[in-house]
Amino acid sequence: MRFTRPAAMAVALASATLLAACSSNTSSGTTTTSLSGSPLKVFVMSADKNSIYEFPTIWTMAGDFAKMQNAAGGVNGHPIQVITCNDQADPNQAVTCAREAVADKVSALVGGLTLYDDAVFPIIAAAGIPWIGLNPLGSLGYTSPDSYATGASAFTYTAAAYYAGKECSKVAAISVDTPTDTALLNNFAIPAMADAGKKFVSTVKVQITQTDLSGPAAQVSQAAPCLYMQLPPQLSEAMVKALQANGSHMNLYSITGTFTNQVMDAAPSVTDGATVIAETPPAVTSARWAGTRAAIAKYSGAGSVDLANDNVLNTWTAMQIYADVAAAVKGTVTGPALQKQLAASPSINPKTIPPLDFAEPFSVSAYARLFNHNVVVLKVEHNAFVATTGYVDMTAIFLRGR
Numbered sequence: 001m002r003f004t005r006p007a008a009m010a011v012a013l014a015s016a017t018l019l020a021a022c023s024s025n026t027s028s029g030t031t032t033t034s035l036s037g038s039p040l041k042v043f044v045m046s047a048d049k050n051s052i053y054e055f056p057t058i059w060t061m062a063g064d065f066a067k068m069q070n071a072a073g074g075v076n077g078h079p080i081q082v083i084t085c086n087d088q089a090d091p092n093q094a095v096t097c098a099r100e101a102v103a104d105k106v107s108a109l110v111g112g113l114t115l116y117d118d119a120v121f122p123i124i125a126a127a128g129i130p131w132i133g134l135n136p137l138g139s140l141g142y143t144s145p146d147s148y149a150t151g152a153s154a155f156t157y158t159a160a161a162y163y164a165g166k167e168c169s170k171v172a173a174i175s176v177d178t179p180t181d182t183a184l185l186n187n188f189a190i191p192a193m194a195d196a197g198k199k200f201v202s203t204v205k206v207q208i209t210q211t212d213l214s215g216p217a218a219q220v221s222q223a224a225p226c227l228y229m230q231l232p233p234q235l236s237e238a239m240v241k242a243l244q245a246n247g248s249h250m251n252l253y254s255i256t257g258t259f260t261n262q263v264m265d266a267a268p269s270v271t272d273g274a275t276v277i278a279e280t281p282p283a284v285t286s287a288r289w290a291g292t293r294a295a296i297a298k299y300s301g302a303g304s305v306d307l308a309n310d311n312v313l314n315t316w317t318a319m320q321i322y323a324d325v326a327a328a329v330k331g332t333v334t335g336p337a338l339q340k341q342l343a344a345s346p347s348i349n350p351k352t353i354p355p356l357d358f359a360e361p362f363s364v365s366a367y368a369r370l371f372n373h374n375v376v377v378l379k380v381e382h383n384a385f386v387a388t389t390g391y392v393d394m395t396a397i398f399l400r401g402r
Contacts, residue, residue, distance in 0.1 A: 035070060037078030040326060040333050043101040043129075044315065045085050045094070045112040045120075052089040052208055053232045053258075057305045058112055058315045059084045061296075064305075065319040068295040075326045078333070080319075091116045098123035107333050108132050110322050111150075111315030115180060117141040129335040130342065132325070133318020135257070135311060136369070137180050147369040148342055148358055150321065150350075151314045154188055154367060155394040156255040156277040159375045161189035161228050162397055163275055164253040165196025168226035171253075174216055174239065175230035177205035189228060191401025200228065206235065217242035221250055229254040233262060240267035251275070256378065256385070257310040264383050274380040279314065280353055281376050281387045283307040288352050292316050308385055313352070320350040354391060364402055373398070 046058040059082075066080040074080060083104055085097035094116035101109060101124060109124060109131040117131075118138030124131065125146045135151025136142050142154070164171045173189065175181040185203070193199060202223035204216045217239060220227050227250045231239055236258050243250060244267040252259075252274035264271045283289035284307045292313075296305050306312050325341050325348065326333045342348075342358045349355040354374050361368035374391040 035074045035077055035079045039081035040078045041081045041106040042108050042110040043083050043106040045087055045097050045114050047089040048086050050089040055311055058312050060300050060305050061312050061315045064295045064299040065316055067299045069323050075323055087114050091119055094119050102127040107335055108338055111318030113311045130339045132322050135314055142367045142369055149369050150317050150372050152279045152372040154370055155373055156375050157184055157188040158192040158398050159277040159394055160253045160255055161192035162196050164226050164228050165193040165198035170201045170224035171226045171228055172202040172220040172224040173200040173228040174204045174220055176208045195397055195400045213238045213242040217246055221248035226251040233258050233260050236263045237266040240270045244270045261308050268383050271380050276378045278376045278378050279310045282385045283313055317350045317352045
């Protein structure tokens, strides 16, 4: 299934209350009258209505999982209640969201996405609330004992740069000029390039609100035949359009969380042949995601969710882990009870990704809370993602770059 902007708008209109600002949080598909247990509240952050990134279907994914789980009896007779919050890609709103999670007495933050997890963790940690299944971007997402990351962004960025270095004679890089993106370059992309025996011949920084990328496109296309592209979705779209306008045919390397269907649609002649690193095989066809596709078709409509985006898919995985762990808790499901159960779980298999061991921190202390080290290499062929590998464990390459 292809996910298009009209489909996204349809979901947004059908779920308007889900897409409101933090002050208008609502539940999504979470009540089932046949279940007598008290609701298990989970909190899902994402962003919409801004110029940086928009992933409203993260909330759709969480809501559809809750509907599916509740229809099957919930968690030991307790319905899952999803509370959503739009941080609008704004650090102050992210703090507001975190405070609302505490005020709502949720048992966990689950999946979702924010650029500002470093602002969220101190607030939820003080309340004993874990974050299950985030894709960390800030340092606390990598180190906080309240972080149970399922996203593999550290390894997807590593892999994108590593394969670019291995396959290209020269590689340029483009990223946003923010502390987070600079850290991603310095901590993952540059070490991976070094492991491949290369250095970026040019590194171009753009502003997060920039709209005209014709200048940066000219810079990178003149510097190298290959481009490591570390940009949010809207800027990725602008970049491939700018490359198309100047007639460039660079080999692109990126990750599925930012290299979306909309990016491919924006300039197919540029994006065809791109190498894109994912956390899972393409969910539109993989048997691992059959149950997800069926639930989405039943509750929201086939094609209503971007199944090519790791940030969206990761939320389903996180919801599955939450349901499995909550079911194993003896007594009331609280944040501390969930953390105790997670720490005693050496093998949790959400089925959508390989099993995870939350009882064993990663060997590099600065990234101790990274539990998913696997990636899948995709190629863009005829405007669609095609897997060229199975799961590749990036641990050895990541460690060599330390």
